[in-house]
Amino acid sequence: MKIIQSFYQIDNKTCYNIGGNNDNYLLNYYSMLLSYITIKEKYGEVAMYCNKLAYDKMLKYIPYDKIVLDETSIVDASNYRQEWGMLKFNVFSQQNEPFIHIDTDVFLFNDVLSGYINKGKYDGIVQSIEHDKRYGVYDSFYHANQENLIKYDFINDNLMKRSIDKYLTVIGYNNGVVGFNNLKFLEEYIESAKKLNDLIKAGVFVNVKNQTIIFEQFLLYILSQKNGYKIFEVLPEDDIINIGFNETGNKHGYTHLLSGNKYVKNFILLIRNKIIQNYPNYIKHIDEFEKTINNVNFTFLSHKDENHLMKNIVQKW
Amino acid sequence: MEIIKKQVLQALTTGTTTGCTGSCRIIIPDLTANYFFKICLSQETQDIGFFDTYTINDYGGYDGYDGYDGKNINNTILLVNIEPIGIDNLL
Numbered sequence: 489m490k491i492i493q494s495f496y497q498i499d500n501k502t503c504y505n506i507g508g509n510n511d512n513y514l515l516n517y518y519s520m521l522l523s524y525i526t527i528k529e530k531y532g533e534v535a536m537y538c539n540k541l542a543y544d545k546m547l548k549y550i551p552y553d554k555i556v557l558d559e560t561s562i563v564d565a566s567n568y569r570q571e572w573g574m575l576k577f578n579v580f581s582q583q584n585e586p587f588i589h590i591d592t593d594v595f596l597f598n599d600v601l602s603g604y605i606n607k608g609k610y611d612g613i614v615q616s617i618e619h620d621k622r623y624g625v626y627d628s629f630y631h632a633n634q635e636n637l638i639k640y641d642f643i644n645d646n647l648m649k650r651s652i653d654k655y656l657t658v659i660g661y662n663n664g665v666v667g668f669n670n671l672k673f674l675e676e677y678i679e680s681a682k683k684l685n686d687l688i689k690a691g692v693f694v695n696v697k698n699q700t701i702i703f704e705q706f707l708l709y710i711l712s713q714k715n716g717y718k719i720f721e722v723l724p725e726d727d728i729i730n731i732g733f734n735e736t737g738n739k740h741g742y743t744h745l746l747s748g749n750k751y752v753k754n755f756i757l758l759i760r761n762k763i764i765q766n767y768p769n770y771i772k773h774i775d776e777f778e779k780t781i782n783n784v785n786f787t788f789l790s791h792k793d794e795n796h797l798m799k800n801i802v803q804k805w
Numbered sequence: 806m807e808i809i810k811k812q813v814l815q816a817l818t819t820g821t822t823t824g825c826t827g828s829c830r831i832i833i834p835d836l837t838a839n840y841f842f843k844i845c846l847s848q849e850t851q852d853i854g855f856f857d858t859y860t861i862n863d864y865g866g867y868d869g870y871d872g873y874d875g876k877n878i879n880n881t882i883l884l885v886n887i888e889p890i891g892i893d894n895l896l
Contacts, residue, residue, distance in 0.1 A: 595891075595894065595895075597891075597894050622886065664890075723890075732888075733888050733890050734888050734889060734890055734891065734892060734893075736890070736891075737889075737890035737891020737892070737894065738891050738892070738893040738894060740891070741891070741894055742890065742891050742894070743889070743890060743891035743892065743894045743895060744889070744890040744891065745889050745890075745892075746887060746889070746890065747885065747887045748883070748885035748887065749885055749887065749889040751885075752885055755889065755892070755895070758892075758895035758896070759895060762895050762896075787883070789883045789884070789885050790883070790884055790885070791884070791885045791889070792884045792885065792886055793888075797889070797892055800893065801892065801893050801895070801896050
């Protein structure tokens with residue numbers, strides 16, 4: 489199975505708005521390297537799709553098996569904060585065989601993909617179900633746009649209602665891992681994402697709290713639900729329901745430092761230490777990268793539950 | 806399942822006999838007696854906590870459009886809300 493990753497650096501933007509002028513995008517290097525290492529160890533080859541800025545600043549210090557340099561103008565500094573997910577669709581549209589795309593902040597410490605790769609009975613793969621009770625990204629979008637979602641043929645509303653009855657909230661799919669065996673499904677997904685994004689930009693859809701999450705993750709859920717596609721979930725739904733997202737990742741050897749987590753200082757130190765201790769062959773790559781880091785302005789983040797999370801880790805250690 | 810055992814004393818009745826003077830009666834087993842049991846169930850309550858319905862553990866959520874919730878007075882520490890997945894694997 490073809491395994492790909494992608495990263496396009498636009499100015500000094502990050503998908504997480506840290507505010508102010510800083511060089512935090514360079515901190516992505518550490519998660520990118522560990523992500524590559526863990527995938528390479530389990531699955532052999534990793535192809536990286538990227539633009540030249542990302543390659544020059546970070547990716548050339550990671551020994552990818554294949555680099556596809558690709559300059560695109562579909563996302564620029566003016567719309568990056570809202571539409572950065574479109575960069576992924578740019579990569580999807582270049583695929584003409586089944587593939588799995590893994591985000592560069594995802595680490596696979598166990599073989600969690602063979603159930604999908606070897607069985608071949610699934611149309612696609614995702615990381616897991618996902619919801620957002622705190623800000624209601626999914627809930628508020630669905631409830632505010634229910635009529636238009638039906639009108640523009642994005643949903644089967646009876647199935648949506650059943651799903652809400654089951655989960656007591658509107659859910660989507662997290663695409664930390666996302667892939668397609670069924671290329672017709674992929675084609676529909678790409679077309680629908682462009683259509684939904686255009687309608688959002690035209691103001692047809694409202695209450696869009698996170699544009700990329702809607703046209704990337706919510707869309708994948710409602711599209712596969714509407715068309716009855718069979719989806720493999722890397723993180724089992726029952727575990728997520730019973731022990732939560734973090735513990736499910738711990739149980740299955742799957743890590744995703746989604747959103748701002750990859751800029752949390754303690755988490756970066758854990759990644760760096762992990763590479764040095766467990767994968768010493770890659771230390772030279774860190775050295776080469778860090779030689780280029782001069783006069784940079786990093787704004788490290790903290791996690792609101794950092795004390796609790798770090799305490800748990802130390803206790804296990 | 807629980808097996809309930811109950812010892813039943815045989816009911817007795819009276820009968821007549823011969824060989825005695827006057828009106829003599831003896832006590833004999835009542836072979837036609839029917840025995841009825843009434844079982845009453847009583848409840849012992851045990852507090853095993855609150856049953857949640859089929860819900861998903863809270864995810865913390867996406868951090869809204871601005872991407873962060875707060876910062877300190879120096880504008881340098883930003884707080885990430887969204888829960889990391891599998892953080893212990895980094896040990």
